[in-house]
Amino acid sequence: MQSEFAVELRDVVKKFIxxxxxxxxxxxxxxxxxxxxxxxxxxxxxxxxxxxxxxxIAGFEWPTEGDIYxxxxxxxxxxxxxxxVNTVFQSYALFQHMTVFQNVAFxxxxxxATKSEIKSRVGRALEMVRLSSMDRRRPSxxxxxxxxxxxxxxxxxxxxxxxxxxxxxxxxxLKLRKEMQLELKALQQQVGIxxxxxxxxxxxALTMSDRIAVMSYGRVLQVGPAVEIYERPTSRxxxxxIGESNFFxxxxxxxxQKKAVVTIPAWKQDLxxxxxxxxxxxxxxxxxxxxxxIQISEQPKTNDNCLEGVVFNSTYIxxxxxxxxxxxxxxxxxxxxxxxxxxxxxxxxxxxxxLWLTFPAENVLVLPKE
Amino acid sequence: xxxxxAVPTDVKRPSLLRLIRENKVAQGLTxxxxxxxxxxxFMVVPLILVGILSFLSRGEYGQVLFQFNLSNYTRLLDPIYxxxxxxxxxxxxxxxxxxxxxxxxxxxYIARAPARQRSLLLFLVLVPFWTNFIIRIYxxxxxxxxxxxxxxxxxxxxxxxQPLHLLYTPTAVMIGMVYEFLPFxxxxxxxxxxxxxNAVLEAAADLGAPPxxxxxxxxxxxxxxxxxxxxxxxxxxAMGMFVIPDLMGGAKxxxxxxxxxxxxLTARDWPFxxxxxxxxxxxxxxxxxxxxxxxxxxxxxxx
Amino acid sequence: xxxxxxxxxxxxxxxxxxxxxxxxxxILVIFSFNNQKLNITWKGFxxxxxxxxxxxxxxxxxxxxxxxxxxxxxxxxxIIGTLAALAMQRYRFPGYDASEALxxxxxxxxxxxxGISLLVFFVLLNMKLGLVTITLSHIAFNIPFVALVxxxxxxxxxxxxxxAAMDLGANEMTTFWRVTLPxxxxxxxxxxxxxxxxxxxxxxxxxxxxxxGSTTLPLRVFSMVRFMVTPEVNALSTIWVLIVFVILLIxxxxxxRRA
Numbered sequence: 001m002q003s004e005f006a007v008e009l010r011d012v013v014k015k016f017i018x019x020x021x022x023x024x025x026x027x028x029x030x031x032x033x034x035x036x037x038x039x040x041x042x043x044x045x046x047x048x049x050x051x052x053x054x055x056x057i058a059g060f061e062w063p064t065e066g067d068i069y070x071x072x073x074x075x076x077x078x079x080x081x082x083x084x085v086n087t088v089f090q091s092y093a094l095f096q097h098m099t100v101f102q103n104v105a106f107x108x109x110x111x112x113a114t115k116s117e118i119k120s121r122v123g124r125a126l127e128m129v130r131l132s133s134m135d136r137r138r139p140s141x142x143x144x145x146x147x148x149x150x151x152x153x154x155x156x157x158x159x160x161x162x163x164x165x166x167x168x169x170x171x172x173x174l175k176l177r178k179e180m181q182l183e184l185k186a187l188q189q190q191v192g193i194x195x196x197x198x199x200x201x202x203x204x205a206l207t208m209s210d211r212i213a214v215m216s217y218g219r220v221l222q223v224g225p226a227v228e229i230y231e232r233p234t235s236r237x238x239x240x241x242i243g244e245s246n247f248f249x250x251x252x253x254x255x256x257q258k259k260a261v262v263t264i265p266a267w268k269q270d271l272x273x274x275x276x277x278x279x280x281x282x283x284x285x286x287x288x289x290x291x292x293x294i295q296i297s298e299q300p301k302t303n304d305n306c307l308e309g310v311v312f313n314s315t316y317i318x319x320x321x322x323x324x325x326x327x328x329x330x331x332x333x334x335x336x337x338x339x340x341x342x343x344x345x346x347x348x349x350x351x352x353x354x355l356w357l358t359f360p361a362e363n364v365l366v367l368p369k370e
Numbered sequence: 371x372x373x374x375x376a377v378p379t380d381v382k383r384p385s386l387l388r389l390i391r392e393n394k395v396a397q398g399l400t401x402x403x404x405x406x407x408x409x410x411x412f413m414v415v416p417l418i419l420v421g422i423l424s425f426l427s428r429g430e431y432g433q434v435l436f437q438f439n440l441s442n443y444t445r446l447l448d449p450i451y452x453x454x455x456x457x458x459x460x461x462x463x464x465x466x467x468x469x470x471x472x473x474x475x476x477x478x479y480i481a482r483a484p485a486r487q488r489s490l491l492l493f494l495v496l497v498p499f500w501t502n503f504i505i506r507i508y509x510x511x512x513x514x515x516x517x518x519x520x521x522x523x524x525x526x527x528x529x530x531x532q533p534l535h536l537l538y539t540p541t542a543v544m545i546g547m548v549y550e551f552l553p554f555x556x557x558x559x560x561x562x563x564x565x566x567x568n569a570v571l572e573a574a575a576d577l578g579a580p581p582x583x584x585x586x587x588x589x590x591x592x593x594x595x596x597x598x599x600x601x602x603x604x605x606x607x608a609m610g611m612f613v614i615p616d617l618m619g620g621a622k623x624x625x626x627x628x629x630x631x632x633x634x635l636t637a638r639d640w641p642f643x644x645x646x647x648x649x650x651x652x653x654x655x656x657x658x659x660x661x662x663x664x665x666x667x668x669x670x671x672x673x
Numbered sequence: 674x675x676x677x678x679x680x681x682x683x684x685x686x687x688x689x690x691x692x693x694x695x696x697x698x699x700i701l702v703i704f705s706f707n708n709q710k711l712n713i714t715w716k717g718f719x720x721x722x723x724x725x726x727x728x729x730x731x732x733x734x735x736x737x738x739x740x741x742x743x744x745x746x747x748x749x750x751x752i753i754g755t756l757a758a759l760a761m762q763r764y765r766f767p768g769y770d771a772s773e774a775l776x777x778x779x780x781x782x783x784x785x786x787x788g789i790s791l792l793v794f795f796v797l798l799n800m801k802l803g804l805v806t807i808t809l810s811h812i813a814f815n816i817p818f819v820a821l822v823x824x825x826x827x828x829x830x831x832x833x834x835x836x837a838a839m840d841l842g843a844n845e846m847t848t849f850w851r852v853t854l855p856x857x858x859x860x861x862x863x864x865x866x867x868x869x870x871x872x873x874x875x876x877x878x879x880x881x882x883x884x885x886g887s888t889t890l891p892l893r894v895f896s897m898v899r900f901m902v903t904p905e906v907n908a909l910s911t912i913w914v915l916i917v918f919v920i921l922l923i924x925x926x927x928x929x930r931r932a
Contacts, residue, residue, distance in 0.1 A: 391845065394764055394765075395764070395765075395766045395767070397764060398760045398763070398764025398765065398766035399760075399766050399767075399768075400760075401756045401757065401759050401760035401764065402756070402757055402760035402761070402764075402766065402768075402772050404753045404756060404757070405753050405754065405756065405757035405760075405772070405775075405776075405816050405820065406757075406768075406772055406775060408753060408812065408813065408816060409775045409776075409778065409813065409816060409817070410775070412791065412794070412809060412810065412812070412813035413775070413778050413779070413787070413790075413813055414775070414778075415794060416787075416790035416791050416793060416794035417782070417786075417787075417790050419790065419793050419794055419797060420786070420789065420790045420793055423793060472690060472693075475683060475686050475687070475690075476686075476687055476690045478683070479679055479683055479684070479686075479687045482679055489925070489928075493921065493925050494691065494694075495694065496921070497917070497918060497921060498694055498695070498697075498698055500870055500874075500917045500921060501698070501910075501913055501914045501917050502873070502874055502890070502891055502894065502910070502913055503874050503876055503891065504876055504891045504894045504895050504898065505701070505894060505910040505913060505914070506697065507898075508701070508894065508898045508902075508906060508910065509697030509698060509700060509701040509910070510697055511898065511902070512697075512700055512701065512704060512712070512902070512907075513696070513697060513700060515713075515902075517713045517714065518713065519700050522714070549693070549694075549697070552694070602780070602781075603780070606780070606781060606782075606783055607783060607784060609783055610783020610784055610785040610786060611783075611785075612785055612877075613876060613877065613895075617895075617898065617899065627783070627785045630785050630786070630789060631785060631789075634789050634792060634881070640793065643789060644789070644793070647785070647786045647789055647790070650783060650785075650786060651782055651783070651786050654781060654782065654783055655781055655782070658781045
């Protein structure tokens with residue numbers, strides 16, 4: 001390992017020409033540094049540039065501007081077969097005319113490995129994904145989950161520096177997907193290879209990743225560990241895309257290091273808040289509060305950020321109750337966990353009930369107005 | 371950081387290999403050009419030559435004289451050729467309509483058969499089609515000729531003692547034509563009927579349509595692409611046919627195809643034959659474009 | 674569509690259409706064993722016509738010609754047609770629509786017109802009509818049919834399997850030979866089968882482009898049928914039908930096994 005980073009995208013731009021002749025910027029000045037041995041996810045909705053970025057790392061596309069570095073080496077227009085990375089495709093892309101064994105052996109044959117070496121390495125790879133007994137089957141004779149594992153073994157048997165995974169669990173049903181998430185994470189820790197994982201499923205990204213890059217319209221909005229992305233989003237988009245949040249327009253009144261006081265004009269009231277990005281007094285900002293961070297009480301509390309609201313909708317969803325309240329003309333959502341087990345309807349909040357909401361200052365985030 | 375380490379040559383300096391590898395347009399053109407060159411040389415150029423030839427004239431000994439004129443086309447205005455052209459059109463339309471009427475219920479039956487039987491039934495339609503064209507015609511000659519199989523059956527059933535004398539009549543030509551082209555109608559019809567989802571038919575029934583209305587309002591409209599493809603596949607070859615009239619129609623049935631063939635091989639008036647070919651070609655092309663415009667050349671054309 | 678039982682009249686009707694399709698073939702086969710040279714009424718069983726057929730020099734020559742033309746034209750048309758199908762399905766290039774239109778020529782133009790135009794073309798080039806001109810013509814009408822069939826099979830081809838091969842270390846050439854070609858092989862074989870049949874079956878275009886000594890089986894059968902109807906033609910037809918049936922049956926069984 002000659003480099004600190006397994007993969008680095010330096011100022012990468014990718015433009016396409018659409019069939020109508022328009023220019024489309026799929027990836028827009030992206031800078032990402034992925035460390036060796038990391039489980040790194042690129043998260044975003046379709047068309048955000050995550051798959052294009054992955055395909056550029058693999059070598060199926062080339063950057064229009066900037067370059068991609070693998071283990072410190074610039075890749076330029078190097079074709080995929082000369083890159084030390086391997087891919088697990090969304091469609092698995094198994095060779096239907098070959099057996100499971102032949103599929104996994106293909107990459108080793110390309111390296112001119114000896115017959116005995118191929119045999120032992122393929123055997124180990126299939127063992128790793130628990131498919132040893134299936135080596136003579138054809139892909140069409142396997143279930144979706146098994147095909148997925150063959151695709152994984154086929155890529156891992158090459159012991160690449162980096163494994164690229166393009167929504168590999170997308171075609172599986174929910175239960176199998178959850179199992180595979182944990183299995184993939186365990187596998188990554190076992191082999192110690194850098195994984196770059198592309199997904200549009202936030203839960204999947206949060207479950208598995210060491211770090212996540214949230215992308216939108218070709219740009220990287222935030223990079224960080226799951227906790228950081230969720231607890232300290234630096235933009236309204238990220239706060240909205242990952243999980244749910246309440247947003248209120250406001251103006252910064254005062255700033256004291258990481259703390260701030262924000263006036264919410266709709267309430268004619270000040271909120272004690274936390275800064276996650278730069279802001280100065282007088283700036284127009286957006287304040288974000290996650291629904292499950294809001295504390296609910298029937299009596300007012302003496303601390304700051306306590307507001308009165310009226311329930312206009314209460315939805316029981318099993319583990320939680322979702323409350324929708326009217327606070328001074330603004331709609332606020334608050335999630336309450338159902339800790340007590342009871343069928344007594346009076347224990348649940350009712351429509352038109354008056355309640356007090358407390359926004360803890362460390363959970364009131366000041367975000368730049370977009 | 372080791373970014374200043376050895377830079378692979380194919381990164382900074384575009385090699386010839388890289389240019390080939392990355393030029394998708396050049397790759398596509400390379401793959402298509404053998405076909406394009408071949409088809410232009412052996413289909414387009416010959417057709418253009420026939421077009422030119424149709425404006426030249428015939429010499430005394432059947433040679434071609436390079437005198438540009440329209441006389442070949444004016445000759446085609448002669449009522450004799452007008453009648454032949456109309457007759458050919460009639461035979462083409464009749465063959466198409468009969469194939470459609472005979473083929474539709476069969477295609478419908480096959481499409482609704484259980485999946486296992488379906489491929490066998492389709493296979494059975496195809497087997498005679500894969501045997502030789504001339505052999506199929508010969509089989510019908512054996513059936514239709516005086517004292518042949520049909521006459522034997524008719525006598526045996528005491529319908530008539532007299533031979534029917536069907537061979538060498540327009541009826542014989544129609545029987546042969548429909549037999550010849552039926553599979554071309556059945557296959558595209560089957561393809562589009564098979565595509566109709568059962569849920570669509572059930573939805574129509576669920577909304578209160580009796581079976582005949584389900585057929586008229588849902589099945590029939592959804593099978594139009596198949597009918598159009600089948601019509602193109604039957605009508606065009608039927609229009610140009612000369613072998614079946616030759617063998618089964620005797621001297622009485624002359625189609626435009628026979629006229630063309632005769633001009634080239636017996637009368638040796640190539641320019642006139644070329645003009646007749648141009649008329650036939652324009653006719654079929656106008657027909658196809660009109661049809662294709664309306665429905666688009668669909669995948670049903672590919673059997 | 675549904676698996677509900679069709680009405681009785683439709684089942685009878687279907688049976689009658691199949692009868693219409695098969696009666697001529699069955700009669701053909703039966704009368705190949707007829708012991709009467711005029712072959713009009715049944716005069717008893719014999720296999721002598723098969724013996725006559727096997728000693729018919731002209732039929733032997735025609736068979737040889739037919740096979741040469743069919744095999745050569747199928748091989749060349751399959752290669753050119755497959756490349757064209759790959760180009761049409763995977764690439765966009767200037768002249769795409771024109772190339773596509775070119776492929777529909779043999780479908781929209783009557784065979785007789787194609788036949789005479791090729792005749793004019795070869796005569797103008799001063800080429801001797803014979804096996805070469807027939808083969809060149811068969812390649813021309815077969816290319817589009819191969820291309821159409823292969824292209825239909827390429828529809829839905831997952832391009833990521835090629836990317837997967839390259840990702841695993843195969844260069845473009847290796848990817849094509851080891852992955853692309855084997856994957857589309859069933860389509861290519863189907864295209865080749867169609868080309869072979871069309872070539873074996875062709876009468877019209879062969880008729881216009883043939884010269885002395887290059888008679889093919891369809892041409893030979895035509896002249897036999899025209900001048901004298903003998904059970905020898907039935908014997909030849911029977912063998913032909915039998916061969917086609919066996920080939921088709923094998924193909925069908927292979928397809929069923931794969932499915």
